[in-house]
Amino acid sequence: MFDFGKWTSAFNELLIGVMPEWCATVIECVLIAVALLVAYSLLAIFYIFYERKLCAWFQCRLGPMRVGPWGLLQVFADVIKILLKEIISIKNTDKFLFRLAPFIVIISSVVMFACLPWGNGLQIIDFNIGIFFILAVSSVGVLGILLAGWASNNKYSLIGAMRSGAQMISYEISLGLAIITMVVLSGTMNINELVMAQDKAWFIFSGHIPAIIAFLIYIVAATAETNRGPFDLPEAEHELVAGYHTEYSGISYGFYYPAEYLNLFIVSGIASLMFLGGWMPLHIPGWDGFNAVMNWIPSIVWFLGKAFFISFVIIWFKWTFPRVRIDQLLAFEWKYMMPLALANLVLMAVFVALGWHF
Numbered sequence: 001m002f003d004f005g006k007w008t009s010a011f012n013e014l015l016i017g018v019m020p021e022w023c024a025t026v027i028e029c030v031l032i033a034v035a036l037l038v039a040y041s042l043l044a045i046f047y048i049f050y051e052r053k054l055c056a057w058f059q060c061r062l063g064p065m066r067v068g069p070w071g072l073l074q075v076f077a078d079v080i081k082i083l084l085k086e087i088i089s090i091k092n093t094d095k096f097l098f099r100l101a102p103f104i105v106i107i108s109s110v111v112m113f114a115c116l117p118w119g120n121g122l123q124i125i126d127f128n129i130g131i132f133f134i135l136a137v138s139s140v141g142v143l144g145i146l147l148a149g150w151a152s153n154n155k156y157s158l159i160g161a162m163r164s165g166a167q168m169i170s171y172e173i174s175l176g177l178a179i180i181t182m183v184v185l186s187g188t189m190n191i192n193e194l195v196m197a198q199d200k201a202w203f204i205f206s207g208h209i210p211a212i213i214a215f216l217i218y219i220v221a222a223t224a225e226t227n228r229g230p231f232d233l234p235e236a237e238h239e240l241v242a243g244y245h246t247e248y249s250g251i252s253y254g255f256y257y258p259a260e261y262l263n264l265f266i267v268s269g270i271a272s273l274m275f276l277g278g279w280m281p282l283h284i285p286g287w288d289g290f291n292a293v294m295n296w297i298p299s300i301v302w303f304l305g306k307a308f309f310i311s312f313v314i315i316w317f318k319w320t321f322p323r324v325r326i327d328q329l330l331a332f333e334w335k336y337m338m339p340l341a342l343a344n345l346v347l348m349a350v351f352v353a354l355g356w357h358f
Contacts, residue, residue: 002298005121032124040113043265044258049075050308051261051315058319082257087250090153097151102248102255104144109259109266111137116269117191119279119299130191131183134270135176138225141263142168145244148256152247160243163233163326170333171224171231177341178218181210181348182274191273198277200285208356210348215275217341219313222267224329226260229318233326264311272306279303 015024049064049072056063064071090098114124115134125133142165149161183189185207186197197203203211224231245256272278279299283291324332350356 003121004119004299008121036110036114036124040110040262041258044261045075045079047261047265047311048078048257050311054312054315055319058316079254082254083251085250087252090247092153093247094151094153097147098247099252101144101148101151102252104147105141105259106255108137108141108144109262112266113262115191116266116303117195117273117278118303122279122300123192126190126192129189131179131189131194135172135179139172141259148248149244152244154247157244157246160246164227164244167227167231167233167326167329168225170330171221171337174217174333174337174341175221175225177338177345178214178221179270179274181214181341181345182207184345184348184352185211191278194273195278195280198280200283202275202277202280202282204275207348208351210344210351211275213340213344214348215271217337217344218271218274219310221333221337222271223314223317224333226263226267226314228264228314230321230323231329232318232323233329264314265307268307268310268314269303271310272303276306276310277302278306 012024012028015027019027052074053063053071062071064074067074067077111125112134115126115130115137117123117126127133145164145168146161149157149159149164152158182194182203185203186194188194188197198206200206204215205211207214227233245253248256279302281291281294281297281299281302283294
């Protein structure tokens with residue numbers, strides 16, 4: 001399989017050969033930041049269109065069709081529209097916190113986005129506690145939501161923020177336990193080593209029953225963590241208008257919108273990393289010819305394909321199941337999901353200790 005690291009290393013050596021090392025580092029950081037923001041924006045646009053079309057497909061209709069062929073330019077028109085909208089100033093708000101909250105949400109999302117291994121040699125942030133770092137950064141986003149609800153001076157926004165905080169903090173436990181279960185199987189928190197450990201078989205197969213249980217727990221917890229249906233209580237329109245971002249307008253609201261869709265991609269990317277091998281192709285021991293064919297498919301295609309598939313499943317949940325009540329949502333986590341995740345973690349530790357995996 002082609003290693004994109006060869007290109008990045010060659011580019012780094014080229015820059016160092018013609019300029020001081022510090023200058024080369026600055027240029028590389030600027031280029032990476034630009035590439036990251038461009039990829040972030042394009043993926044947000046793609047996901048908005050992706051969900052609209054999937055929703056239409058589930059409901060036996062066409063979806064957006066007016067702007068551009070097959071409605072391909074509809075999202076771009078919506079982006080231009082939201083950029084041109086006026087930012088309305090709300091009276092009696094905590095203006096500093098009100099303006100700070102969207103940036104906290106978007107920064108948390110971008111940093112997690114930078115941790116994803118897009119392909120063989122295509123990763124921005126990679127160190128020995130990469131999984132722990134992702135879990136820590138994901139916990140920061142809820143602060144922006146709580147600040148938005150508090151600073152808006154709106155009871156509906158405050159209730160939405162409180163719901164979101166309770167929901168995200170609760171389901172973060174099951175999400176983290178599912179990830180730790182796979183860390184126990186792999187024996188490492190390094191993201192690149194996690195992918196390489198799945199060279200012979202993805203963890204969803206090699207981890208047997210505990211890995212399958214952890215995968216199901218992760219999917220449910222990730223759906224709740226991203227405030228998506230049927231767990232979209234913080235944005236329940238018939239109860240809370242628009243939830244914690246009711247008072248936001250223009251680009252301030254626009255920060256929340258792409259962050260919501262990119263969080264969907266991020267949790268899908270982490271699921272593909274932890275359970276489906278990340279950018280690693282499908283390998284079957286003993287099938288050398290099949291494995292050689294799989295290696296011809298670029299690693300970035302493997303990663304994006306797996307992430308889009310997981311996103312499809314989560315979107316499917318939203319447009320299939322009815323919204324639950326907030327007490328049902330929290331009771332399901334504390335009474336069922338968390339005990340099951342803890343028991344599954346112990347079960348995985350037993351499997352690893354006894355060598356019941358391959």
